[in-house]
Amino acid sequence: MIDYIPPEFEYVPFGSIEASSCAPYVDDLSWRGIMIRMPEEIRLEPDDAPILPICGFYQLSSLPLVQGAAMVVHLRGVNSTMVEEQSGRVVITDGQNEPDIPDPAANEPIDPELWRYKVSTAFFHLNGQSYFREALSPGSYELYVSYGDTKSNIVGFTVNHR
């Protein structure tokens, strides 16, 4: 059992792209960016596999996204044994075992003019630990999410063993 502070992060709808109580939201059509929220502290047993909730919202120009931008989670230790910054691309890690049939139009060229004024918005709920090579050890960390050239706010959190 992992405890999160604040406790609302115990009920994160991982994988959902809909709004949730833990996800931020910016009610401003003119805003562009990525906003994330995370627990301030994670308390777990030494044998627990860490789960690192990242609840987010983005409102970005669609063009760079549909041209192949990748979402990446970045982590650095502030006061921890982790020496090097870690980053991991957000890839498919959960769901059903199913071979997709590629979209026959997937490689069609993107017409920048058509996409010029298009704006994309979505929520996301990630387990950040899925994208790091090392399991989080006790310590203090900072984390942000990038999508293409856009970076989110930086969030600090601590991991403690009970």
Place this chain on the structure above:
Amino acid sequence: MQDLQAPGNSQWGGHPSQTPVLPVEDFHIVAVEWLDGTDTKVIGDCDQYVNLPQDAKWLGDSDISNIDRLGISPRFRVRFDRPVSGSFKWRVVPVGGDASEYSGAEKKRNAKFVPGKLDWTSASTCGDGTVIMVNAAQLVAGGGYKFKVEAKDHHGAVVSTGVITTKRLFWYSELPMLNLSSVLSSTGTVEAEFAKHHLVMKQLADLAIPHQQNIGSEAEVTTLKSNISAAVAGNPTAVSKAPYLLRVAYTDHLAVKNPSRPQRVDGVKVGPGAAAVKIPVSSTGLRDGDGEAPRWLWSNLVNGEGWFVSAKYMPSGRGAAVILPANKVSMAGDLVRSRSIEVDVSDLPAGVGTLIVNVNVVDRMRGGLAFGGTPNICICTRAWWNTVGHHDQACTVVHEMGHQVHMVVDGSGNQPDRVTTQYDKRGHVGSHCHNGCASGQEDYSTSDNVKASTCVMFGTVNGKVAFCGNCAPAMKKVDLSAGF
């Protein structure tokens, strides 16, 4: 030479007190032979179906002649030239040998990966000069392995059985939905691929199931599973083959809907005379990592399910939002499928603002499904509104059957060591093989990787129908004795 006699019918009986004691030099070993259906009928070189229990119920629809050809421990008989109770030694001898021999770790994980007994082992005949050895020799769970038994007498004379070759066998039934436009016409390619790995497939009669336009939601999956189970339950032959029966359902689309995704365009000029606004459709995917991408509208896939949800116009500044009726929003271009919409904004008051149209989109289309924990697999016959070619259907059948036979093994449980190019949770869910692609990638779901991949067990349908060179040894080794 003495006639063969079955134990128990011997004039000498089987009691040690009645056994004549002859000088050791007076009897010699004559033969060691695989038994083949009775205590007196023997066979030379033969195949052994090691995954099936030694029970006559598995002989039907198998072309296997008798229960001696079932199981991992075939019976064999040793015979002397005299009706004596005499000692001898015997052992199991692997024949040939290749790179697919089991590793030490594999042998520790699964006792059925260990042949035995490989060392000379003492035994003796009954008083009639023969003995039938039951559950003595053990072959291995894998297929394509060759063994013989050697036996020697006190003179050192050695005799041996014919060569026995291990195979695995399972049955399958195809369950095409009614009224499909194009179902895989022949499973010859599939059977040939599995035969290369010493897996014999026996096809039972087709069992039709009701048509469903699409399998996407949990409810649709539940209905499909229920239909499959009902069809099988109504066929006694299919029922009798469990747990060695795979059920291959053929469906229409396997599309997944991503509902009510906002399509937003800023800076739109509206009003009398304004041109219709064309909006390219895009959405983030339903799976983490399926990022924002152009998407097809959810159209003409399921009767009664449309793509349009709602639309509104929000003028810049303080004006109130205007709800747009469905008849102001249309698919652009193609009437069957499209990746863009057009919005008629000519009835709106002149101005500039933002359009937001919520639409249902296609998240992805699957080529097949392997329902974990069941013997069901599901093959789609249509994708992206077109018929899936028979070659691609065959590829998917091999892929999904591959999952059912534990591919791609990751070295866990009682299965073979991890295939070196095995991967999971890096762009595809489930255990797959990235042979042909660079190792160590975070995301194997890219189109470049689809092109580079060389194994049917890659995570996306890639046109390959064969297990790659890395997977082939595991296919040979895998233990299917538990069935599906």
